[in-house]
Amino acid sequence: MAGHEPQHSVSTDYVSALASGAADEEEETPLQHTVWCDTAWLTHFPLTEDTVMDYFARSPFYDRQCNNEVIRMQRNLQLPAAPGGAGMDDWLRSMVGVEYVSVGPEERPPLPVEYVHNLFVIRKQWRRAPDIADVLASYYVLNGSVYQAPTVVDVVLGAVEQSLQFLADAPWSNLRS
Template identity: 35%
Template structure:
């Protein structure tokens, strides 16, 4: 289990992006996988089946008969958005999605998984609740003879203004 967590931590590339500006003007569904397989792309696994197909000069249809990691173009919304999926092929009909990547205007990002999104949202909510709790605690007062009470700074100002108003009148 610790090994799986370590591998997940090493493979977490959510905070980075990659772009090769030479490709950006010519990106299309026919060449986007070639763009994604550039040597400098940190998201691309060189041991995948796509590399075997490329070295043997086969078509991408041969990926269906292979077993292992592969990349496919999942969705294209030309000319700006392409979604590429990294998947583990078990058989010609069974695949396990491993990661999704999106390319917007030529910049490649790793899409966050559901666990990361939920974790981020929960952390944001907890931070807000903690801030509210800290502020509420700053107004709470305690004295052994009086017990607990709330002391608001603006309440003190209102009392002073009210007292001044009574004195002036």
């Protein structure tokens, strides 16, 4: 699979800025406006609950300094297995710091049947203790494309902005003296 680079799709605002010459080479697209897909990977491997974390780890959303990566590196060095044959989740619970976890189907809202096997949700969280983790961001993988989910603040600010625009464009706004 060498020589295959991930396919990236970026926001239209960023593409417009590049076309107009307004964006610097150093300027990066905000991840909230990034859609990532690796078609080469998808042609060779199925996207399932078992493979979605490996797929996500290839994306620009993945922090290579996270606990998941530390565990992956240790496994590559073939260090002894976790006590009691513990899996990735058990290792992550024993660590403090940034981690990524796949949200299982039982934690997701009910979905139409056509999305059940095509939608995966991943949480980035800060693990403080074995039973305490704060969600930092959520991502979803739909049909092989990875997106960052908007935060509640983003949604509320967007709604307020749209409401203010409607008020500014309202017919009575022309009646001001």
